[in-house]
Amino acid sequence: xxxxxxxxxxxxxxxxxxxxxxxxxxxxxxxxxxxxxxxxxxxxxxxxxxxxxxxxxxxxxxxxxxxxxxxxxxxxxxxxxxxxxxxxxxxxxxxxxxxxxxxxxxxxxxxxxxxxxxxxxxxxxxxxxxxxxxxxxxxxxxxxxxxxxxxxxxxxxxxxxxxxxxxxxxxxxxxxxxxxxxxxxxxxxxxx
Numbered sequence: 017x018x019x020x021x022x023x024x025x026x027x028x029x030x031x032x033x034x035x036x037x038x039x040x041x042x043x044x045x046x047x048x049x050x051x052x053x054x055x056x057x058x059x060x061x062x063x064x065x066x067x068x069x070x071x072x073x074x075x076x077x078x079x080x081x082x083x084x085x086x087x088x089x090x091x092x093x094x095x096x097x098x099x100x101x102x103x104x105x106x107x108x109x110x111x112x113x114x115x116x117x118x119x120x121x122x123x124x125x126x127x128x129x130x131x132x133x134x135x136x137x138x139x140x141x142x143x144x145x146x147x148x149x150x151x152x153x154x155x156x157x158x159x160x161x162x163x164x165x166x167x168x169x170x171x172x173x174x175x176x177x178x179x180x181x182x183x184x185x186x187x188x189x190x191x192x193x194x195x196x197x198x199x200x201x202x203x204x205x206x207x208x
Contacts, residue, residue: 040165042066042158044138047169048120052129053177053184056120057170059145061112061191062137069142069158075102075151086150104151106141109191113137116189132173136166146188 038047044064076090077098084102113135124130136145143159144152145166153159170186177184192198 041161044162054131
């Protein structure tokens, strides 16, 4: 009788059994482990704007090294060139977090298994998780911690999929704010 009751409870809440949510530093990142060999990532599209994390700014172009310096306190000899070469986009990708959650729910409905989901819960003005840590967090401790958690959760999901299922597929979900209303797919295929 106890086994049957346990089975019934597990069957009714099968999504919750393997989708225990984990959070990173200050709940700025969210990780939903899955059972399907699919990883869904939402790097921006969130609305949290903690006051103790300053907004990201354009970097400073170093003419000598030909690289951008990503920090809040750099002095800039040529602001126009820096804005051109070291721009920090801080606009939101519309509905990205919601879209990622909806895709995960639909995949679970269709397959009976849940994809792995990683969400950056900080607004893009605070952290752009798709950039290297210097540009993404600009030296701010809490933003660096969130970037490390976000990247670590992706690696954890990847490693678990490889160990349990062999192979998987990764989707980096983005929304659009431009008026063209395009649907864009990125393949990372070079022209060569």
